[in-house]
Amino acid sequence: MASASNRLRDPLVLVILVLAVAGWLAFLAMWINANSQYQEQQEALVLLSTERDTLAAAAAEREAAEGSLADIEAQITAAQQELAQSNATLEAAQTELETAQQNLSTTAAELEARRQELAGLTDEVTPLREEAEQLTAQLEAGEAQLTDMEQQLTDVGTRLEQARRQEATITANVAQVSEEAATTTEELATTQAELQAAREQIASAQVQLADIATQTEAAGAELTTLRSNIDELEAQRAQLRAEVENYATQRQQLQPQVTDLAQTLASRSEELAAVERRIAEATASARAPDAQAAGNQATDIGYGNYVSGGDSAVQGLVLELNEDDTFLLTDPRGRTVSGAFVLSDDQLVLEDGSGDIGDASFPMTCPATRQDGTLVIGPADECILSGMQFTRETPAQRPLLPQS
Numbered sequence: 268m269a270s271a272s273n274r275l276r277d278p279l280v281l282v283i284l285v286l287a288v289a290g291w292l293a294f295l296a297m298w299i300n301a302n303s304q305y306q307e308q309q310e311a312l313v314l315l316s317t318e319r320d321t322l323a324a325a326a327a328e329r330e331a332a333e334g335s336l337a338d339i340e341a342q343i344t345a346a347q348q349e350l351a352q353s354n355a356t357l358e359a360a361q362t363e364l365e366t367a368q369q370n371l372s373t374t375a376a377e378l379e380a381r382r383q384e385l386a387g388l389t390d391e392v393t394p395l396r397e398e399a400e401q402l403t404a405q406l407e408a409g410e411a412q413l414t415d416m417e418q419q420l421t422d423v424g425t426r427l428e429q430a431r432r433q434e435a436t437i438t439a440n441v442a443q444v445s446e447e448a449a450t451t452t453e454e455l456a457t458t459q460a461e462l463q464a465a466r467e468q469i470a471s472a473q474v475q476l477a478d479i480a481t482q483t484e485a486a487g488a489e490l491t492t493l494r495s496n497i498d499e500l501e502a503q504r505a506q507l508r509a510e511v512e513n514y515a516t517q518r519q520q521l522q523p524q525v526t527d528l529a530q531t532l533a534s535r536s537e538e539l540a541a542v543e544r545r546i547a548e549a550t551a552s553a554r555a556p557d558a559q560a561a562g563n564q565a566t567d568i569g570y571g572n573y574v575s576g577g578d579s580a581v582q583g584l585v586l587e588l589n590e591d592d593t594f595l596l597t598d599p600r601g602r603t604v605s606g607a608f609v610l611s612d613d614q615l616v617l618e619d620g621s622g623d624i625g626d627a628s629f630p631m632t633c634p635a636t637r638q639d640g641t642l643v644i645g646p647a648d649e650c651i652l653s654g655m656q657f658t659r660e661t662p663a664q665r666p667l668l669p670q671s
Contacts, residue, residue: 290381294374301371308364315357322346322353510600569610573642573657586642586657610635615644615652627651 326346575584587595594608594617602623609616615635620627633652634645642657644650 287381287384290384294378294381297374298371298378301367301374304367305364305371308360308367311360312357312364315353315360319350319353322349569637569642572660574660575655575657577656577658579655579657581655584655584657586652612637615642 323346326342570588570590573586573588575581575586581598583599585595585597587597588608588610589595592607592609594606596604604620604622604624604627606620606629607618609618613634613636615633616630617633618630620629620631628649631650633647633650636643636645640659642659644652644655644657646653
C-alpha cells in the first residue's frame with residue numbers, strides 16, 4: 268500500500284495519467300469535430316442532390332407544360348447552368364469531405380496510439396485501483412472525522428457570521444471615516460497649499476529681514492560712530508562755549524582798561540613824538556651814528572614780540588623773545604607755552620618748555636632765518652612751528668589777547 272501510494276505520488280506517473288486523460292479528451296474532441304463536419308457535409312450533399320432532382324423535375328415539368336422548344340432549351344440552359352453550379356458546389360463539398368476523411372483517418376491513427384498507451388497505463392492503474400480502494404476506506408474514516416469538523420466548522424461559521432456583521436459595521440464606519448478622511452485630505456491639501464504660500468512669504472520676509480538686519484547693523488555702527496562724534500562735538504562745543512563766555516567776561520573786564528591804555532598810549536605817543544623831535548633837534552650829527560649802531564645791535568639779537576601771519580597755518584600766534592633769554596608762546600585761544608630760547612643766524616632752539624605743550628618735546632630745534640624784521644621757521648619733524656612766519660610787532664601793533 269505504501270508502494271502504491273508512493274507510485275501515485277510519483278510525478279512521472281501523475282504526468283502519464285494527465286497525458287493519457289488529455290489524449291483521450293483531445294481524441295474525443297477531434298472525433299466529435301470530424302463527425303460533426305462529416306454529418307454537415309453529408310447533409311449539404313443530400314441538400315444539393317435534392318436541389319438537383321428538384322431542378323430536373325422542374326425542367327421536365329416545364330418541357331411538358333411549355334411545349335416550346337426554344338423556351339425549353341432556354342430553361343434547359345438555365346437549368347444546366349444551375350446544375351453546373353450545383354455540381355461545382357458538390358465537387359467542393361466532396362473535396363472537403365475527402366479532406367475531412369483524411370483528417371479522420373489521421374485522428375483514428377492517433378486514437379489507436381492513445382488506446383495503446385491507455386492499455387499500458389491501464390495495467391499500471393490496476394494496482395493503483397487497489398490502493399485507491401484502501402484509500403477510499405481511509406477516506407470514509409476521514410469523512411466521519413470531516414463530519415465532526417463540519418459541525419465545528421458550522422459553529423465557526425456562526426461565529427464568522429457574527430464577525431462578518433461586525434465587519435460590515437466596521438466597514439460602514441471605515442467608509443464614513445474614509446469619506447471624512449477624503450474631506451480632511453482635501454482640506455489638508457488646501458491647508459498645505461496655503462502653508463506653502465505662507466512659507467514662501469516667510470522665506471521672502473526672512474530674506475528681507477536679513478537685509479534689514481544687515482542694514483540695521485550697518486546703520487547701528489554708523490549711528491554709534493555718529494553718536495560718538497556728536498558726543499565729542501558736544502563736549503568741544505561746551506568747552507568752546509565756556510571759553511567764549513570766559514573770553515567775553517575777560518573782554519568786558521579788560522575793555523575799560525584797554526580804553527584807558529589806548530588813551531594813555533596815544534598821549535604817551537604824542538609826548539614821545541614831541542620828545543623825539545626835541546632830541547633830534549638838540550643832538551648833533553656825531554651822536555646819530557652811535558644811536559644807529561645801538562639800534563642795529565638790538566635788531567641783530569632778535570628780542571621782541573613776533574606775530575604769526577602770511578602763509579602760516581595758525582594766524583595770530585604770538586612769540587615773545589625776552590631779553591632774559593626766555594620765551595612765551597601764546598595761541599589765539601590764550602593757551603601758553605613758556606621756557607628758555609637760543610636764537611642764532613640759522614636756528615631757534617626752545618628749551619625747558621612748560622604749559623600747554625601737548626605732544627611737543629623739548630629741547631626743540633627749529634631752522635630759522637631773519638629777514639627785515641620777519642622770523643621764518645623752516646620745516647623740521649619735531650618743530651611745532653614748522654613753516655610759520657613771525658613778524659616783529661610794535662607795542663601799538665600787538666593785538667589784544669585774553670589772559671588765561
